Amino acid sequence: MSRAVEEFNRRLLRARDAMDRTYAQPLDVPALARIAHVSEAHFSRSFRATFGETPHRYLQRRRVERAMFLLRETDRSVTEICFDVGFTSLGTFSRTYNEIVGQTPTAYRDRTEALPAPTCFTMAWTRPSSFGEAAARNGK
């Protein structure tokens, strides 16, 4: 029983790694479900049960985290960054960014400096959270 769960976790992790690698491409649930060896119908539910959020939300946070990185470390325009990280409309990007980060891309860029940390850590640790602690930190 336990072995089956572990193998299932590992396959879902493989699918999540694929999302992290190809974050700028559209969410391809059929391809991810194939990597995880589950049906498309089961993929989202299983992903959420394992990692605590839907694949869609995970990918949104991944893209927003990359956008935050590009805003901090480069001089690319907000519009360029929107398309760089996989959004297809500036409106959706701005709305999603604002909802997740709590400020606009431009405001974030103006108030932030580059971080001297490896990408893997900024990827994991500066990714805006769905799990509530940011709101708790802000006293909300």
Next chain:
Amino acid sequence: MLNSINISHVFVLDQDEALEFYVGKLGLEVSADMDLGFMRWLTVRVPGDPGRDILLEKPGPPAMDEATAAQVRQLVTKGATGFTVGFTTDDCRKTYETLKARGVEFTQEPTEQSYGIDVGLRDPFGNHLRIVQLAAQPRAVAERAIKR
């Protein structure tokens, strides 16, 4: 006080499979493989770097009860054990191509960083490893900040 790190550990789910990966694919060498009776003491190291071993440790009784070991295995397979080991290389892109051809799973392709070029990968169990080709001189990380 302390001089150096001589050993650290990675939890693995199967020590033979771990050898296939860490030795067979990554190219490490076995530094010790001993049956202590209560455990198989299995360590590997980078060839040419004898001062630092990695213990490939299997979670389980009697060190921990089976239920706890199952929790450890859950965390490893979810990728929740965090960053485990970082290696250096002289040529990150070439190493990446070599390991990719051997079927190693990468989480991040070669990427230019302020400190060099690095890649992220997983062992067969879910542990996150990294390989970096360190820059001769770390680039200033706050170029944008300085400009402003």
